[in-house]
Amino acid sequence: MSSWFDYTVNGLIIGNIYALLAVGLALIFGVSRLINFAHGSVYVVGAYAGFLAVTQFGTPLPLTIVIVVAVGALLGLAIERFGLRPLQGYAHIAPLLATIGISFVLDQLVQLTFSPDPRALPSELLQKRFQIGSGTIGALDILIAAIGIGSAGLLYYFLRFTRLGWAVRATAQDRDAAQQMGVDVDAVNRTVFAIASALGAVSGLLVGMYYNYIDPSMSFQATLKGVVAQVVGGVGNVPGAIAGSMLLGLVESYGIALFGTSYRNLFAFILLIVVLVLRPNGLFASRRQTPPEPMTGTFIAPSKPVQISPRTLLAIALAAALLPLVLPNPYVLQTLTNAWLYGLLGLSLTLIAGTVGLISLGHAALLAIGGYASALLSLDLGMPVGLSILLAGVIAAALGTLLVFPSFRLRGHYLSIATLAIGEIVSLVILNWDSLTRGPIGVSGIPPLSLFGFELDTDRSVYWFALGVLVVLAALQFRLLRSHLGRTLRAMRDDDIAARSYGIGLDRYKALAFAVGSFAAGVSGGITAHLYSYINHETFNSQLSILALTIVILGGMGNVTGAILGSVLLVGLPEVFRVAAEYRVLIYGIVLLLLVRFRPQGLLGTV
Amino acid sequence: MSAAPSLLEVRSLTRRFGGLTAVNSVDLDLAEGEFLSVIGPNGAGKTTLFNLITGHDDPDGGTVKFSGRDITRLPPEWLATLGIARTFQHGRVFANLSVMDNVLVGAHVRFKAVRPAWPSPLSLLGPFAEVALALIRPSSVVTEEKRMREEALRILARFGDRLLPRLDHPTYSLSYANRRRVEIGRALALGPKLLLLDEPTAGMNQTETAEMQTLIGDLKKSGLTILLIEHKLDMVMQLSDRVIVMDNGSVIANGKPAEVRNNPAVIEAYLGHRRSDKSEASVPEAAE
Ligand SMILES: Nc1ncnc2c1ncn2[C@@H]1O[C@H](COP(=O)(O)OP(=O)(O)OP(=O)(O)O)[C@@H](O)[C@H]1O
Numbered sequence: 001m002s003s004w005f006d007y008t009v010n011g012l013i014i015g016n017i018y019a020l021l022a023v024g025l026a027l028i029f030g031v032s033r034l035i036n037f038a039h040g041s042v043y044v045v046g047a048y049a050g051f052l053a054v055t056q057f058g059t060p061l062p063l064t065i066v067i068v069v070a071v072g073a074l075l076g077l078a079i080e081r082f083g084l085r086p087l088q089g090y091a092h093i094a095p096l097l098a099t100i101g102i103s104f105v106l107d108q109l110v111q112l113t114f115s116p117d118p119r120a121l122p123s124e125l126l127q128k129r130f131q132i133g134s135g136t137i138g139a140l141d142i143l144i145a146a147i148g149i150g151s152a153g154l155l156y157y158f159l160r161f162t163r164l165g166w167a168v169r170a171t172a173q174d175r176d177a178a179q180q181m182g183v184d185v186d187a188v189n190r191t192v193f194a195i196a197s198a199l200g201a202v203s204g205l206l207v208g209m210y211y212n213y214i215d216p217s218m219s220f221q222a223t224l225k226g227v228v229a230q231v232v233g234g235v236g237n238v239p240g241a242i243a244g245s246m247l248l249g250l251v252e253s254y255g256i257a258l259f260g261t262s263y264r265n266l267f268a269f270i271l272l273i274v275v276l277v278l279r280p281n282g283l284f285a286s287r288r289q290t291p292p293e294p295m296t297g298t299f300i301a302p303s304k305p306v307q308i309s310p311r312t313l314l315a316i317a318l319a320a321a322l323l324p325l326v327l328p329n330p331y332v333l334q335t336l337t338n339a340w341l342y343g344l345l346g347l348s349l350t351l352i353a354g355t356v357g358l359i360s361l362g363h364a365a366l367l368a369i370g371g372y373a374s375a376l377l378s379l380d381l382g383m384p385v386g387l388s389i390l391l392a393g394v395i396a397a398a399l400g401t402l403l404v405f406p407s408f409r410l411r412g413h414y415l416s417i418a419t420l421a422i423g424e425i426v427s428l429v430i431l432n433w434d435s436l437t438r439g440p441i442g443v444s445g446i447p448p449l450s451l452f453g454f455e456l457d458t459d460r461s462v463y464w465f466a467l468g469v470l471v472v473l474a475a476l477q478f479r480l481l482r483s484h485l486g487r488t489l490r491a492m493r494d495d496d497i498a499a500r501s502y503g504i505g506l507d508r509y510k511a512l513a514f515a516v517g518s519f520a521a522g523v524s525g526g527i528t529a530h531l532y533s534y535i536n537h538e539t540f541n542s543q544l545s546i547l548a549l550t551i552v553i554l555g556g557m558g559n560v561t562g563a564i565l566g567s568v569l570l571v572g573l574p575e576v577f578r579v580a581a582e583y584r585v586l587i588y589g590i591v592l593l594l595l596v597r598f599r600p601q602g603l604l605g606t607v
Numbered sequence: 608m609s610a611a612p613s614l615l616e617v618r619s620l621t622r623r624f625g626g627l628t629a630v631n632s633v634d635l636d637l638a639e640g641e642f643l644s645v646i647g648p649n650g651a652g653k654t655t656l657f658n659l660i661t662g663h664d665d666p667d668g669g670t671v672k673f674s675g676r677d678i679t680r681l682p683p684e685w686l687a688t689l690g691i692a693r694t695f696q697h698g699r700v701f702a703n704l705s706v707m708d709n710v711l712v713g714a715h716v717r718f719k720a721v722r723p724a725w726p727s728p729l730s731l732l733g734p735f736a737e738v739a740l741a742l743i744r745p746s747s748v749v750t751e752e753k754r755m756r757e758e759a760l761r762i763l764a765r766f767g768d769r770l771l772p773r774l775d776h777p778t779y780s781l782s783y784a785n786r787r788r789v790e791i792g793r794a795l796a797l798g799p800k801l802l803l804l805d806e807p808t809a810g811m812n813q814t815e816t817a818e819m820q821t822l823i824g825d826l827k828k829s830g831l832t833i834l835l836i837e838h839k840l841d842m843v844m845q846l847s848d849r850v851i852v853m854d855n856g857s858v859i860a861n862g863k864p865a866e867v868r869n870n871p872a873v874i875e876a877y878l879g880h881r882r883s884d885k886s887e888a889s890v891p892e893a894a895e
């Protein structure tokens with residue numbers, strides 16, 4: 001492709017594919033005020049269903065599309081029925097977390113069934129191209145455009161002229177009022193999930209055909225792109241979602257033309273953050289309109305936290321410290337060291353998401369910042385390793401807080417999306433800033449852990465080091481929570497309006513908590529970098545963010561001891577039982593789902 | 608009407624929601640130590656007026672002055688530092704915080720030792736100092752916390768043994784009436800110059816209401832300036848120095864309780880809204 005015409009066509013085609021995703025997300029958001037993070041998984045399932053039909057049964061294209069639509073619709077119905085309907089009346093964040101859990105499970109099941117390797121999705125249309133003026137247009141392009149426009153037309157007809165469509169619109173406008181007027185809201189939900197998922201699945205099929213390439217990891221990116229397009233167009237706004245998708249497709253296509261492929265997602269996420277911060281209602285909303293509000297509410301289930309006396313905690317810490325002497329098994333020690341490092345991440349997130357109520361979905365970015373900071377400081381500037389780890393914490397705190405600061409005014413799900421996007425931006429900047437981060441090659445030869453010139457070269461000494469850092473930071477966090485700051489932060493989380501009227505400046509305390517929390521995450525990332533001796537932009541990936549959230553919910557939001565316990569259970573146990581890596585993610589997803597549904601207060605209770 | 612300088616001065620305050628004018632060019636003066644009640648049928652705009660005064664909502668027009676200073680459009684967290692405290696009609700306690708912590712959060716702006724106020728260029732360091740002081744806890748911080756806790760106990764003692772035995776209970780576990788009491792305790796902990804109470808006895812039974820009336824009466828005697836929204840007119844008549852009546856966003860009457868009670872426009876306003884179900888309870892009282 002060379003001409004602007006081609007880039008425009010390409011942008012519009014990609015925009016069409018995004019639109020199929022974003023319209024579904026917008027419909028779902030409209031009726032249930034939920035951002036469906038499992039949408040990308042439906043898209044992947046759609047792609048693989050098409051792959052299976054074509055390669056195994058040689059189905060012709062029209063039949064393939066019908067099969068994919070059916071599979072998508074059924075999957076949507078199942079997600080709604082078993083994943084989300086039981087959560088009615090739960091905290092608003094609960095269904096969102098459930099869709100994250102569902103997406104982990106679905107992606108992992110696809111991966112286990114079809115292997116993580118990419119597959120080709122053959123299509124006879126791929127080769128056909130027509131000459132138009134100086135540019136060309138492919139038969140597939142035309143098909144995608146036709147499906148996009150056709151679906152939009154059908155959807156318009158459905159919403160406008162059918163009884164069920166009317167019920168959907170009524171529910172989207174005011175769910176309670178619709179219910180009182182006798183609208184079967186559950187039926188509306190079912191319908192919307194079926195339609196949205198059918199569109200999402202077709203989108204997956206079309207992408208697979210367009211690039212002649214599918215793999216299970218497409219899911220996360222697809223969700224993100226759909227969310228970006230939707231937010232740009234105005235959350236819950238169906239025509240807005242279509243316009244936002246086209247805009248996103250064009251921005252990406254021209255961005256690639258100007259700067260190259262690896263910047264593609266960077267543009268998407270920066271667009272998202274800019275729109276979120278400047279026009280949280282989307283580009284096309286009228287100015288005075290208040291954003292759809294009932295998206296606040298943290299994941300704090302009222303509970304009596306399990307009280308553990310300081311003496312008991314001290315005894316447990318001592319026992320942990322003595323363990324290497326009693327059980328000098330390197331495998332156990334390495335596993336627990338890993339658990340301590342995740343414990344640090346848990347401390348960080350339990351403060352930010354639990355105590356303050358900012359559900360961050362991009363926490364791995366703080367690990368990445370810490371990891372790169374410590375690696376580069378020690379490698380390029382020759383800084384002693386202990387000091388570089390400390391500074392890594394400070395840099396993560398400063399940079400992390402600066403990056404999220406503009407998003408502090410967002411509430412509920414919006415903030416979660418923003419953190420997710422910021423996480424992606426950090427990882428893309430790391431990938432693209434070659435001169436500092438060595439780009440895709442990654443940083444190798446990172447010096448091993450050492451402290452005051454003594455190299456920590458045994459499993460034991462590394463174990464003690466990680467445990468020591470964890471105990472010190474956990475103790476500080478305890479002390480902080482028992483000070484006036486503990487009640488101030490928790491007050492903000494419980495009711496930010498009341499907190500403000502008692503003089504609590506929200507930005508100040510959010511920033512303060514975020515900085516304190518990010519420090520622990522940065523230190524954890526720093527230590528990890530020296531342990532691995534090699535890191536790249538994928539070392540701290542977005543799965544870690546979700547793992548961190550699962551750890552924190554498992555232990556009990558805001559619960560310091562809980563974060564450490566959660567980490568030992570989720571990171572340590574699978575290791576001890578030598579669960580294969582691909583099953584672990586499946587386990588995380590299932591644990592998250594079960595927790596959200598059956599024990600939202602976690603094991604030790606929310607604080 | 609009062610010679611004393613106004614503590615609160617509201618001029619032509621207006622707030623529109625789409626086509627609806629919830630607060631329509633309202634004027635209001637409140638002298639230091641005065642007790643003013645705002646009454647009116649449901650939807651009259653009373654709560655919206657409170658929101659405008661306390662910075663929770665921005666007016667479309669008009670001004671609010673406090674101690675002679677223009678506070679229109681200032682955010683609530685600033686107004687707290689000036690000594691304005693309020694309670695909320697539907698209750699906004701911090702559900703997962705204990706009774707004690709709720710009240711202590713009320714005193715947030717008065718914690719000076721742990722939140723040093725530094726001059727402008729250094730003020731960016733404020734949050735760092737706050738974290739450091741919270742962790743190190745020098746004796747000044749410890750004494751301050753202790754002093755505030757003692758004061759919180761004194762405030763809670765005003766409610767007899769309603770709250771004292773439940774100091775450590777999270778407020779979500781309290782009865783409805785007790786949650787309202789916690790809210791008032793929290794407001795008192797701010798050491799307010801002006802206290803705004805939005806239906807403090809809503810949902811309380813007669814005994815509880817009488818108890819609350821005594822408490823508010825005591826606050827008045829102690830010289831606190833109070834602005835009260837209340838549907839229970841008996842209470843309003845007994846407590847207030849002055850009453851203003853709102854209907855459809857506008858002030859339709861303003862004067863001594865006895866004057867207002869017999870004002871035909873007021874009776875009309877209440878009777879005219881008879882079909883709105885919530886206000887029915889107060890209609891007989893108004894018409895008496
Ligand atoms: N945020 C808002 N958006 C739109 N309309 C609003 C909003 N807040 C209040 N209103 C409307 O403004 C009018 C005044 O409401 P307000 O809550 O101030 O009444 P009130 O006098 O406090 O009534 P009540 O005695 O029931 O508490 C009502 O018609 C209400 O529906």
Ligand SMILES: [Mg+2]
Binds near residue numbers: 653655696
């Ligand atoms: Mg009201």
